[in-house]
Amino acid sequence: MSETALQYDAERFVVIVAESFKRHGFKVVQPPAGSRSHDLELVKGDHKYAVVLKNHKAKCNVAQLEKFLDFLDAPGSERFEAGWFISTSGFSKPAITHAETLQSPRLVLWTHLGKEMHRTYPPILTSTPHQAQHSRIARQKYFGIFTCKGGVGKTTIAAHLAGAFALMGYDVVLLDLDPEKNLRKLFMHGPGDEAPSLYVPSKSKGQPGSTITVLNHDEWEPSHYRDMQIIICDCSPVLEQNPSSLVELFDYCVVPTTLTPLGIAKNADVITRTFRHIRQMNKHAGLFALINGYDPSEALAKKNEKLLKHLSSHLSAYIRTDPLSRFIHPEDAVIRFSTTLQYWGFHLIDGSKPTLAFSEQRGKNHPRTDFLQLADYLEGHTEIEELRKG
Numbered sequence: 001m002s003e004t005a006l007q008y009d010a011e012r013f014v015v016i017v018a019e020s021f022k023r024h025g026f027k028v029v030q031p032p033a034g035s036r037s038h039d040l041e042l043v044k045g046d047h048k049y050a051v052v053l054k055n056h057k058a059k060c061n062v063a064q065l066e067k068f069l070d071f072l073d074a075p076g077s078e079r080f081e082a083g084w085f086i087s088t089s090g091f092s093k094p095a096i097t098h099a100e101t102l103q104s105p106r107l108v109l110w111t112h113l114g115k116e117m118h119r120t121y122p123p124i125l126t127s128t129p130h131q132a133q134h135s136r137i138a139r140q141k142y143f144g145i146f147t148c149k150g151g152v153g154k155t156t157i158a159a160h161l162a163g164a165f166a167l168m169g170y171d172v173v174l175l176d177l178d179p180e181k182n183l184r185k186l187f188m189h190g191p192g193d194e195a196p197s198l199y200v201p202s203k204s205k206g207q208p209g210s211t212i213t214v215l216n217h218d219e220w221e222p223s224h225y226r227d228m229q230i231i232i233c234d235c236s237p238v239l240e241q242n243p244s245s246l247v248e249l250f251d252y253c254v255v256p257t258t259l260t261p262l263g264i265a266k267n268a269d270v271i272t273r274t275f276r277h278i279r280q281m282n283k284h285a286g287l288f289a290l291i292n293g294y295d296p297s298e299a300l301a302k303k304n305e306k307l308l309k310h311l312s313s314h315l316s317a318y319i320r321t322d323p324l325s326r327f328i329h330p331e332d333a334v335i336r337f338s339t340t341l342q343y344w345g346f347h348l349i350d351g352s353k354p355t356l357a358f359s360e361q362r363g364k365n366h367p368r369t370d371f372l373q374l375a376d377y378l379e380g381h382t383e384i385e386e387l388r389k390g
């Protein structure tokens, strides 16, 4: 067998990969005739990717990556958002180290095994097993919602992310870590309600719904809630006020911020400060910075673009040093400004039943769409999917 003939011949491999991308909603385009830099171009909406396919016996090496990176940096390649390097035999250790050292935001490495593709770089954020004061149930993942700044939407996001995960079929516990707040009150069905919870019907017809159980941190006893898959912690903006035994358990942390000049330019380091702060107490959590209260209107497009550029270049200095941290670009997931969210909690005033801000208004509901997209993004970048029911 020659070096190149492995599972399929090269042409058949291109067809197999192209078909699988088509099934995932990509338009597949052949590169210009005579092009030797890449094998396929993929288009989805405004996103374009250049794809190189290797079906060699040997693992892909640094030189092959370098050649592809040169192509991505060459004039004309700006039209590609990223380059995907797909190999059936994986990548050599030096090649992976090379990708990790360069931290190029435009390079993605995939390993194609049988019918499945696994992302090799950037790595899917994973957490290392670890001991903490609170006993831990193996099939539970903890999310902390934390920014060391008040009023950026932590409570709003904790509650509605819990709602989105419940819609997707997870049973969720929402924990209030903030000693000064009363998240429980927002979910109580009356003054004497000892066990506030919310039933969320399933997104898919015929499937059972899920529950959100709301507890104060001192009521949390993991062994009493073995069937719950996701624990979402609404934190105090003062990290030290949150019980360290729970902060140490976070598998992932969502760090909300607003995309406003005062939120970013004046306090540009709020997120990096938050990231550093969490790292002092927790070495293993995946950290995600998320924009909340976003206004995508056309009139603000130029300003938003500048603010985003400023924020991402500021964050990249930290992110380069911490491979478990990332910035969620608004194109991937963002929580838009919405009056439905702004007025969420009105039931505390008018005495109506607690709900999430997910009900439809004239057939549309931005918060529900945004939070489902966020939950979907998090499912794709964490290790929670295997916990989902059914």
Ligand SMILES: Nc1ncnc2c1ncn2[C@@H]1O[C@H](COP(=O)(O)OP(=O)(O)OP(=O)(O)O)[C@@H](O)[C@H]1O
Residues within 6 Å of the ligand: 149, 150, 151, 152, 153, 154, 155, 156, 157, 178, 181, 235, 236, 237, 292, 293, 294, 335, 336, 337, 338, 339, 341, 342, 343, 344
């Ligand atoms: N996407 C959004 N659109 C509109 N209003 C929002 C949005 N997110 C949050 N808000 C509003 O902003 C205010 C602050 O939100 P929230 O209480 O969730 O912040 P927080 O970070 O938990 O605050 P604290 O630090 O005091 O605990 C609330 O009035 C909430 O309704």
Ligand SMILES: [Mg+2]
Residues within 6 Å of the ligand: 154, 155, 156, 178, 181, 234, 235
């Ligand atoms: Mg709060």
